[in-house]
Amino acid sequence: MSEPQSKMPEEQEEEFVVPEDLAKAFEELSEQFAQEVAKDCKTHAELAFATADMMDCVAGYVNYAMSLAAREMNRESTDLSTNPPPDIFAHVCDYLTLEERITVTHVCHYWRDLAVADARLWNHIVQNFHDSTGARELLERSRNTPVHLELTVFDSNAKAVAVYITEHLHHVKTLVLRLSDGRSGHPSQDAWTTISYALAYPAPVLQTLYINMLRSPYxxxxxxxxxxxxxxxxxxxxxxxxxxxxxxxxxxxxxxxxAPFGHVTTLTYAHHNSSPFNGGNLVQLVNNFPRLENIALSAQQFVDDGTQPIKLRNLRVVDSTVNQGAEACLRRIGYEDVDLVAVRLNFHDNANTVPIVLEHTRAEKLSATLSEVAVLARDENNNPHERRFFSLGIEAIKSLLDGPDVFRYLQTLLIHEFMWPQSGTFPPAPGLRELTVLLPTVAEHRSWAMGNNHHHPMMGGMGMGMNVNDEPQGMVTLFQLPTELPAPWNCASLREFRLVYGTWAKAEAPAPAEPNAPTTRTISAADLFDFVQTHLATALPLGRIELQGVELYEAVHDIPALRGLQANCAEFVVSPSGPDPTPQQTGLWDTYYTRARTQDRRRRP
Structure with missing residues (x-):
């Protein structure tokens, strides 16, 4: 009898083998994904989107397999699709949303037992309705694993929410609380008092805290x-x-x-009070956060009450959405030594005044579009600084492009074609190496011509490239500027000139894009040759002229203008539309928004 018993463990240790059809399906999916990445992905952002699509495809396979298993469920079956091993089952559920996992628990007792037994599958909990019993049950399933808990608090459920926050706060990793409007149209003071008492308990694993009073923007x-x-x-x-x-x-x-704020490095603060946010409020706020590295402030108005500038020695990023008094607020923070400053304005609140200037810095890269103006500069100690402005008005962009201090050390410039000054030249840019000009979409062209919909349609001082009523469909006439200039633009160091159009531009347009927009623009080689010879004369011959997403109207003919372009550069390239050439992300920018952005709701963290 002892001999069969000694063989029992050996018989139970069967090696798990993935079914051939499943392995083949995922091999084909992997090969298809690799081909798509090699063909379409040129940047890290595109790779991230492609990866997300692949994961959604995997989830689709899983959902289909589970639906088949639910129909053919047999508790005695040895088919792995209906009775998967616990470790494989948990791995599959890892790719499902919370709602899909809840559905899985209703397929059969076997699947429910496997799902409920794995606490890791219930560590991302979202409740946006009055009934809070579901969130409490999911918290109990999560046991003591660190959880992401996201709750909307109403007057009706405040006490229930407070109870299970108190019970489970010790293993909450991310806590998101949104207090909804009460019967009076404002968040309830009683609801907040109840929640604030529930938050008087230790939170040893809490890493991210979000508390917001929901309100109408009006x-x-x-x-x-x-x-x-x-x-x-x-x-x-x-x-x-x-x-x-x-x-x-x-x-x-x-x-x-x-005390818990003593180690916080990222703070986002929105001032909802109808009274202005002032220097005293700011000092009171930041004194609780001595180790801040990133701060984002939002207020309708800031009033300078004469307080001394605040010095946060670790501060690297400032994101300001202060509509009135933004410059005073930034000066109180001491923005001059901050690596990244992002300023967001409202078109109706002084959007035509640049709230800060590039003081004691050398601007090296400038990207000016209707949606964003980005400047990369260096200070007196050669430390890099980044300044980004969102929703600037037309006059503010114009004044920035007219400033000689910005161009003095500039090496890279990116602008729209219609932003070229009507006088024909920018301020001297003796160090400029790269010039990129974006051809406009209809939406961008109209927005500039109409001054973002609240300016006089005929703006003085800036060339629009085309008449207000012209729409850049078909062949585009470039740079309708004076043929005789007072003096050529001082850009003797310019080596690369790019003329770019792409479908990515439509997504950035502040107005609805035109229907059936072409993927390329057609221009006249004669217009381009005249512009290069007249306005870039001090830089000839150029090292490279590139047309990206742009076609020459006369390219099929052997014309003097085309030969002239080729003679005035070492390399002449016509290429299809590529990725967005604007500097959408830098390392610092990407790092900040990776930390501040809400986590992906599609799958558990």
Missing amino acids: RSMNTEAFCALRPDFLAGDAPELRSVSLGGIAPPTTNDLI
Whole structure:
């Protein structure tokens, strides 16, 4: 009897083999994905989108397999598609959304037992409705694993939410609380009081905290008057907390600092009060965050009350959405030594004034489009700085392009064709090496001509390239500028000139893009040759002229203009439309928004 018993373990240790049809399906998917990446992906962003698509495709395979298994379920079956091993089942569920995992638990008892037994599958919980029983059940399934908990708090469920926050706060990794409007049309003071007491317990694994008072953008409210953090917030015990976002929540008015904020590196603060945000409020806020590296401020108005500038020695990123008084707010923070400053403005609130200037810096790269102006510069100690402006008005962009200080050390310039000055020349740019000119879409052209819909249609001082009523369909006439210039543009170091058009431009347009827009633009070689000879004369011969997404109307003929272009450069290239040439991301920009952006809701983190 002992001999068969000794063989039992050997008989149970069967090697798991993936079914051939499943292995073949995923091999084909992998090969197809590799081909698409090699063909279409030119940047990291495109690779990320392609990877997400592939993961969605995998989820589709899984959903299909599970639907078949649900129809053919047989508890005695040995088919791996209906009775998968626990480790394989958990791996498959890892690619499903929370709603899909809940559906899986209703297929059969076997699947439910496997799913509920794995606490990792229930660590991303979202509840946006009044009934909070589902969130509580999912929290119990997660046991003590770190969870992402996202809740909307109403008057009706505030007490229930407070109870299970108190019970499970010790293993919450990310906490998102949105307090909805009460019966009065404003967030309830009673609901906030209930939640604030629930947040008076330790949170040893909490890394990200988001608390926001939901409100209508057309209605101001003074939630800061009654929604303030308690001095015993998180019982002073949240050693892993690094990112905090507060909307309509004020720090305590006492001099006692909130201990859990001592290690926070990223702060997002939105001032909802109808009264202006002032220097005293700013000092009171940042005193609780001595180790800040990234700060994002949002307020309708900032009033300078004469407080001294705040020096945060670790500060690297400032993101400002202060519509009025933005420059004063940035100066209180001491933006001059900050690596990255992003300024977002409202068209109706002084959008035609650049809120900060490039003081004590040398601008090396300038990208000016209707949606964003980006400047890369270096300070007196040769440290790199980045400045980004969103939703600037036409006059603000014009004044920036007219400034000689910006062009003095400029090496790279990217602009729209219609931004070329009507006088024919920019300020001297003796160090300019690369010039990129973007051809306009209909939406961009109209927005510039109409001054972003609130300027006089005939703007003085800037060449529009075409009449207001002209639409750049078919062949485009370039640079309708004076043929005789006072003096050629001083750009003797220019080596590369690119003329670019692409379908990516439609997505960035501030107005609806034109229907059935062509993927290329057709121009006259004679127009381009005249522009190069007249306005870039000091830089001839160029090292490279490139037309990207642009076709020459006379390219099929042997014409003098085409021969002239080829004679005035070492390399003449006509290429199809490629990726967006504007500097959408830098390392610092990408790092900040990777941290600040809300995590992907499609799959668990």
